[in-house]
Amino acid sequence: MRAPSYWQASLRIFELSLGEMLWSRRTIFMALVVGSPVLLAGVIRAIEAAGIAGFRVESLRINGATIFGMLIWVLYLRFIVPVLGIFYGTALIADEIEDKTITYLFTRPIPRGAVLVGKYLAYLTCTILVVLPSVMLVYFLLVPIGSASLVSSFPSLVTDLGLLALGLAVYGSLFGFVGARLKRPVVFGLVFAFGWEQAALIFPGYLRRFTVAYYLQALVPHAMPEQSTLGAVQALFRDAPSGLVSLAWLALFWLGFLFLAARTVERREYVLEQ
Amino acid sequence: MTATAQPLVEATTLSKWYGQVIGLNDVTVSVPAGVTGLLGPNGAGKSTFMKLMTGQLKPSKGTIAVFGEPIWGHPHLFFRIGFCPEQDAFYESMTGLEWLTGLLRLNGLDEKSATTAAQHSLVTVDLVEAADKKIGSYSKGMRQRVKLAQAIAHDPALLILDEPLAGMDPIGRRKTIRLIKDWARAGKSVIVSSHILHEIEAMTSNILLIHNGRILAEGDVHQIRDLIDEHPHTVYIRAQHPRELARTFLEHDDVLSLKVESDAVVVQTARPDAFYSRLTDLAASSESGEIAEITSPDDNLQAVFQYLVK
Numbered sequence: 030m031r032a033p034s035y036w037q038a039s040l041r042i043f044e045l046s047l048g049e050m051l052w053s054r055r056t057i058f059m060a061l062v063v064g065s066p067v068l069l070a071g072v073i074r075a076i077e078a079a080g081i082a083g084f085r086v087e088s089l090r091i092n093g094a095t096i097f098g099m100l101i102w103v104l105y106l107r108f109i110v111p112v113l114g115i116f117y118g119t120a121l122i123a124d125e126i127e128d129k130t131i132t133y134l135f136t137r138p139i140p141r142g143a144v145l146v147g148k149y150l151a152y153l154t155c156t157i158l159v160v161l162p163s164v165m166l167v168y169f170l171l172v173p174i175g176s177a178s179l180v181s182s183f184p185s186l187v188t189d190l191g192l193l194a195l196g197l198a199v200y201g202s203l204f205g206f207v208g209a210r211l212k213r214p215v216v217f218g219l220v221f222a223f224g225w226e227q228a229a230l231i232f233p234g235y236l237r238r239f240t241v242a243y244y245l246q247a248l249v250p251h252a253m254p255e256q257s258t259l260g261a262v263q264a265l266f267r268d269a270p271s272g273l274v275s276l277a278w279l280a281l282f283w284l285g286f287l288f289l290a291a292r293t294v295e296r297r298e299y300v301l302e303q
Numbered sequence: 304m305t306a307t308a309q310p311l312v313e314a315t316t317l318s319k320w321y322g323q324v325i326g327l328n329d330v331t332v333s334v335p336a337g338v339t340g341l342l343g344p345n346g347a348g349k350s351t352f353m354k355l356m357t358g359q360l361k362p363s364k365g366t367i368a369v370f371g372e373p374i375w376g377h378p379h380l381f382f383r384i385g386f387c388p389e390q391d392a393f394y395e396s397m398t399g400l401e402w403l404t405g406l407l408r409l410n411g412l413d414e415k416s417a418t419t420a421a422q423h424s425l426v427t428v429d430l431v432e433a434a435d436k437k438i439g440s441y442s443k444g445m446r447q448r449v450k451l452a453q454a455i456a457h458d459p460a461l462l463i464l465d466e467p468l469a470g471m472d473p474i475g476r477r478k479t480i481r482l483i484k485d486w487a488r489a490g491k492s493v494i495v496s497s498h499i500l501h502e503i504e505a506m507t508s509n510i511l512l513i514h515n516g517r518i519l520a521e522g523d524v525h526q527i528r529d530l531i532d533e534h535p536h537t538v539y540i541r542a543q544h545p546r547e548l549a550r551t552f553l554e555h556d557d558v559l560s561l562k563v564e565s566d567a568v569v570v571q572t573a574r575p576d577a578f579y580s581r582l583t584d585l586a587a588s589s590e591s592g593e594i595a596e597i598t599s600p601d602d603n604l605q606a607v608f609q610y611l612v613k
Contacts, residue, residue, distance in 0.1 A: 032379055033411045045405040049394050129392035133453065136357050137409040138381040298361045300321060301390070 038139035042147025063163040070170040093174030114200025115218035119208035121148040142291030185250040206290035244275040317365035326351035328516035340503035341496040343513035349496040385454035389465040395439035424456035443470040464495040473586035536575040541567045543592030
């Protein structure tokens with residue numbers, strides 16, 4: 030028998046983990062999280078269809094494509110993607126430790142780091158499989174409102190999907206590392222995503238460069254209504270690097286944290302509670 | 304103890320502590336080929352020692368080598384090692400066959416070979432009929448057997464089994480003991496832990512006595528046999544008809560005391576060998592209803608260890 034390569038071992042861990050991850054209790058939580066924008070979009074669509082009133086932001090009448098852009102920016106990128114990254118990423122190894130099933134994986138002729146990488150791939154597949162269909166549903170529900178063209182806005186949908194996948198990848202690797210390294214990773218994750226990132230983005234200066242959100246939102250293709258509060262907030266956050274620079278930093282975060290996470294699992298001793 | 308050119312496991316001044324708690328204390332020991340029993344009461348350090356020899360824990364001090372190589376950070380050694388852990392932990396939503404196949408794929412087997420090896424392993428532990436059932440639906444004994452199956456499936460040269468008989472019914476115990484003996488007869492090695500002398504004795508005469516994180520003695524089991532027999536042995540039997548079972552037990556003079564519970568009988572016996580033998584026959588015949596589980600609290604062994612360390 031030959032030992033599987035690092036990549037083969039990761040893929041085999043992925044195969045072993047995907048089903049478990051998809052049918053876990055966490056998936057119910059994820060379904061609720063990604064189901065809420067779909068529900069919201071359905072309500073907006075129903076209101077529009079009933080002809081009750083046009084959807085407005087601070088008295089400005091806005092079309093479906095703009096509402097969709099707002100949801101991508103405010104709900105998906107700033108809330109759903111980090112939340113999924115926290116709750117799945119930190120659990121990649123922690124769940125196996127808590128369930129005491131890690132023993133079966135750590136007593137196989139594969140590098141321990143491959144366990145983390147394989148489980149990370151399962152996380153990414155699992156979240157992408159749930160988040161992207163939700164975005165598409167929201168798109169098809171909202172964009173036709175106000176006679177916006179599905180065809181003309183389709184390229185920005187593709188960008189949105191790519192951006193969300195990238196966000197899931199980067200947050201997942203960051204919180205995968207946090208989960209492999211720290212004892213209370215969820216607390217750290219929540220403080221990072223909803224404390225540090227929110228605060229650092231508001232303050233002018235270089236602090237925002239130490240967030241993932243700074244580079245992600247630089248890639249958002251949607252513009253908010255210019256005279257609205259959201260437009261002003263977006264303008265504030267728009268002080269961002271170019272798309273290429275953002276992509277380069279996000280790639281660095283992604284691969285860097287994934288490498289650190291795998292290295293941590295490789296070297297760290299995990300003591301199962303008796 | 305039989306001397307061999309290279310010990311299977313060699314620990315040198317090996318210690319492991321968890322914060323302030325000492326798990327294993329300055330152990331220097333060589334485990335030879337063949338079947339070796341690791342005997343000690345709960346909390347003696349058996350599981351810590353087994354986790355160290357399977358590279359799950361890093362020594363706090365000293366070294367441990369398996370097949371002549373340090374195990375920590377050398378996963379390729381797991382081609383030659385099969386480990387059955389103590390904990391009752393599984394991917395509950397997978398079937399036994401899926402789980403074994405998935406784990407065998409990690410040993411470098413392709414899908415087809417992994418499935419074949421998994422099926423063969425399930426046949427060996429007598430679990431082939433439950434192969435396509437979810438592990439979550441398995442009984443305690445079946446879970447023990449599927450855990451054993453994942454340890455033997457890749458045909459390792461060394462099996463390390465942490466309390467493999469815990470919670471098994473008498474028939475399952477008998478089959479597992481036979482499997483371990485057959486494994487040794489095929490020229491392979493086993494290190495098996497238990498807190499029940501009777502179990503270890505049924506598998507091997509070569510034992511390591513462990514207590515409070517130290518190896519107290521190593522060698523032939525018969526040397527401590529007499530000591531053990533001086534102390535009554537407690538057996539907890541979960542059964543379908545505990546009262547009927549209790550009546551059967553009372554017909555024999557080696558039963559010192561009996562306590563009947565709603566679904567179990569707790570027996571103190573002076574001769575565990577004879578008692579266990581009768582119990583296995585009773586379970587096989589189902590004369591007194593089904594016997595679901597046998598466990599033995601380690602009070603009797605604890606007493607022997609207290610005597611030994613005085």
